[in-house]
Amino acid sequence: MVNSGSTSPKSKLLRWWEALAPISRLLAIALAAPLIVLNAWAFSNIFGYFQSLFVVLLIASLFAFLLNYPVSWLESKGMRRTQAAILVFFTALLLLLVLCVTLVPLAFSQAQQFVVRLPEWVDSGQRQLVFFNERVDTWGLPISLDGLIAQIGTRLKGEVQNIAGQVLNLALNLTVVTVVRLLDVLLIVVSTFYLLQHCNEIWVSLIEWLPSRVQQPFSETLRLSFQNYFIGQVIVATCMATGLTSVFLLLKFPFGLLFGLTIGLMALVPFGGSVGIVLVTLLMALRDIGVALQMLAVSAIVQQIVENGIAPRILGRVTGLNPFWVFVSILTGARVGNVLGVVVAVPTAVVIKEALVAVRATRQGEDNVAPETSVTVEREFVTEAEPAIGE
Incomplete structure (x- = not known):
């Protein structure tokens, strides 16, 4: 009697899924999986066709977001x-031009x-290893670095130089591509300027497509x-x-500007x-192990001051994600969208996490509401039945 009178606030889709037999659920999954893969493939092709437009809009949106x-x-x-x-x-554009002209x-x-x-x-690193290997033999330790020294002399030297050359060529190619694709650069500049003036109106027009009850939470979480x-x-x-960069130049480390900006x-x-x-x-250890240890110590100190002293005081907790999921999101973003995928991977993962937390909280709320509803219905049934019993 009580069960027939109780009502659950669960969604229709969830009630339909719970009403299916196990075999029916397997069949539903088997039918839905190819459709999901097909939709993913279609969206991937659409993204590839409009990739240039998406990249322009994404970069402009990021610039406008920061300048807002x-x-x-x-x-x-x-x-x-x-x-x-x-x-x-125009102040940001001027600063960017100054950096491009000077640094x-x-x-x-x-x-x-x-x-x-x-x-x-690399030759210097090989000589340091030879000297260390001689000292190890003098100490009588059962360690031999002959194989490692041979590898450095033959393979590592060529590999490191090839990697450095490829990085330099990549920088040159990026510069050439940026100059050649002036239209995309111009579109990014114009889009950034327009978004900076009308970002609030554009965002409201996009949010209005969502259900009214999730518009404010979604907007706040994403922001x-x-x-x-x-x-x-x-x-x-x-x-x-x-x-x-300041510390490296002050201590006169080789290539201090390059290494500081790279980090x-x-x-x-x-x-x-x-x-x-x-x-x-x-890389510095190849030239001088002592200078490399000094650079490592200085870099570690500066990093700890920045990450544990400056950033938390300004923003507090940055993402709220476990470092493992941060790493997974970065790998996923790199696989899906290359450099831009890496840029937006972590905040997108944060939004997904918050959405899952909200869904779980809603499910728990529904499970907690159902027993209370049954008790209320039972009490109403008993209250209605009491006059009949008294009569």
Whole structure:
């Protein structure tokens, strides 16, 4: 009697799924899987066809998202939105041009010099290993580095030089592609300027397509996820690049500008700063193990100050994701969208995580509501039956 009167607030789709027999569920999954794969393939082809447009819009959206914070701050001081957008846009464009004219040529020049001197560094690393191997023999330890020394002398030298050359050629190709595809660059600039002025209206027009009850939570979650991630990574990367470059130049490390900027750029991606420090230290160890240890110590100190002292005070917890899932999201983003996929992978993972948490909370709420509903129905049934019993 009680079960027939109780009602569950579960969705129709969930009730339909629970009503199916196990064999019917397997058949439904077997029929749905090919459709899902086909849809994924179709979306992949559509994305490949409009990839250039998507890349332009995505880069412009990221730039507009970052520049929107100083624009909002100027608005809070009484400046009109259009005036604030124009001021911030042209200031950022001027700063970007100054960086391209000053730091980029210097870093590129050091990169060319580094590629030329890299074979000498490999020879120096080989000599250091020979000296260390002689000391080990003197100490009587059962360790032999003859094989490693031979590998460095034959294979490593060529491989390292090839990798350095490929990186340099990649930088040249990116520069050439950027110059050649001036139309895409112009579209990014114009789109950024337009989005910076009308981002609120555009975002509201997109959010209106969602159900009304999820519009505000989705908008807030997406904004906070991208805000915390991008602002956090930009702050970390800027502080790392500025701090390391200043310290490297002050201590007169070889190629200090190139190595400091490289670590800073790699710090734009989670775990990238640590990978950059290890890579630069290994390269410096080929030239001088003592200087490499000094560089490692200085880099570790600066990294700890930035990641544990500066960034948390400004933003607090950046993503809220477990480091393992951050790593998985980065690999997935790299596989799906290359560099841009890496850029948006972590905030997208945060949004997915928050959506799953919300769905789980809704399911738990439904499970908790069902027993209360049954008890209420039972009490109503007993209350209605009491006069009949008394009569």
